[in-house]
Amino acid sequence: MKRKEVILFMTVGTGTNLNSNEESSKDLAQKLFYTIDKMRPNHVVFFASDKSKETIGYIEDLFVRDNDEFIEGEDYQIVEITAIDDLNTCFETYEQKLWEFDYADNEKDYQIIMDYTSGTKTMSAAMASCGMFYSKDLISIGGDRSTGEVSRGTEIINYQNIYKIHDKFVLTRTRYNFDANRFMACIDMMNYIVDLNIHKESLLHLFKSYYAWDNMDFEEAYNHLRKVDANQMELNDIKNDIKFNLKALGNIMNSKSVNLKNCYILASLINNSMRRSEEFKYDDAIARLYRSLELIAQIELTKYNLKSSDIKVSTLKENNVSDEFIAELEKIREDGKIRIGLEKDFLLLNELGNELGKYYVENNSKIKNLTKKRNNSILAHGLDSLTEKDFDEFLDIVLNLSYTLDKDMKKFLKQTKFAKFDNTENSNIF
Structure with a gap:
């Protein structure tokens, strides 16, 4: 088991006694000594200017x-800060020291306590x-x-509970991660909210x-989303979405209409491809568009009581499909199914004289190139990587076909577009 050691970070100012620099430094030293004596750390790190050392x-x-x-x-070290009134310099100096203790030494487990009482206002603000x-x-x-300053002999150590500020910072990060589709990261970050x-x-x-x-686990998504209270303050920006x-x-x-259900699934799949594109994962995005293209045809075939996984010849004949076409399909019959x-x-x-089929034939060369x-x-x-241009061209084909599939497809796409706290980009894509 790692040994637990307490490390005390302390900012060091120049004191405030106006009588003399020596008296001022001694007065401040007494206050810092009080803290060290009470805390009994294993090691102290002083952050001081050249003047305050x-x-x-x-x-x-x-x-x-x-x-x-x-x-x-042995007992302490001094880290000099030259730009004591520069917030970034102070912050980065403390941060670097934190990293040294938190990550450089795997043999020990450090509890770092930060005392920001002394030093310039900037040094204190940066440490906090x-x-x-x-x-x-x-x-x-x-x-x-x-008397204006803490009187000697009356000192007390105050632990500052900053959980409210920290939690607001965590919430800001979850909003960013949510908009970036990093939902598991959002779930993990909730563990730090107190x-x-x-x-x-x-x-x-919401995140689950x-x-x-x-x-594409619609049942799980629905069960969680219906438990979200969209009227809570934290969700005010996205409650309508x-x-x-x-x-x-x-x-x-729950829809009793198979076509309506399938159209919403298709819209979800297209939006899924859009999200992968936003992450520059074009191979992944186009794989979803390819499935969308398949699904469009399959949805349309159901209107003729046809299922691509098991084509019934009797149904083809009922829909006046030519004998030549049926003969071609018979050639691929396997295990009794077409x-x-x-x-x-x-x-x-x-x-079947369908508009989707006509569009496919008219754009056959372009679609075949994309597929x-x-x-x-x-x-x-294969081993090739696809590009943003490939995605945009494929998306254009899929959207055109989906709009032909159902006159309400733009509505379905908008309703299945994920809510975003910052919804300024791509708001008019459909």
């Missing part, structure tokens, strides 16, 4: 007075910010301030819903 010498004298010792290199950012314990020294006034339960259901929906999304998932789960893929689906629709690229993709049968 002499104060640390007086702290050594106070230890000697108590028949103790305080040795540089750094402690909040990295979830470290923050302390300050309080006491009787009737403020009971934050509606964690609704947020967790969109995680499931992104993986949540209601639209819930309606879409509700239709997928199963057809994307191209044959659309050619059959063309035989060939998809087939040569690393996520299909």
Whole structure:
């Protein structure tokens, strides 16, 4: 088991006693000594300017007075800050030291406590910010301030509970991750929320819903989203979008119309491809568009009571499909069933005089070129990588066909577009 050691970070100012620099430094040294004596850390890291370093010498004298010792290199170290009024410099100096303790030494387990009482206002503000950012314990020294400063002998150590500020920072990060479709990261970040006034339960259901929906698990997504209270303050920016999304998932789960259900699934799949494109995962995005293209034909075939996984010849004849076309299909009969893929689906629709089939035939060269690229993709049968241009061309084909499939497809696409806290981009894509 790692040994637990307490490391005390302390900012060091120049004191405020106006009588003399020496008296000022000694007065400050006494206050810093009080904290060190009470905290009993294993090691102290002083953050000081060149001018304030002499104060640390007086702290050594106070230890000697108590028949103790305080040795540089063993008991403490000094980290000099040259730009004591530059927030970024101060923050980065503290941060670098934190990293050294948190990541450089795997043999020990450090508890870092940060005392921001002394130093310039900028040094203190930077240390408080750094402690909040990295979830470290923050302390300050309080006491009787009737004379303006904390009177000697009245000092008390105050632990600063900054969980509310930290939780708001976490919420800001979850909003960013949510908009970037990093739903699992959002779920994980909820473990760091401690403020009971934050509606964690609704947020967790929200993130779990969109995680499931992104993986095309509609039932799981619906069950979680219906438990979200969209009227909570944290969800105010997206409450209307949540209601639209819930309606879409509700239709997928509960609609008695097979066509309506399938159209919402198709819209979800197209939006899924859009999200992969936003992440520059074009091979992944086009794989979803390819499936969308298949699904469009399959949905349309159901209107003729035809199923591409088991084509019934009797149904073909009822729909006046030519004997020549039926003979071609009979050649691919296997295990007693005629199963057809994307191209044959659309050619059959063309035989049926369907607009989708006609569009496919008219754009056959372009569609075949795109599907060939998809087939040569690393996520299909080849080793090629696809581009944004390939995706845009494929998306154009799929959208045109989907609009022909159902006159309400633009509505379905909007209702299945994921809610975003910052919804300024791609708002008019459909």
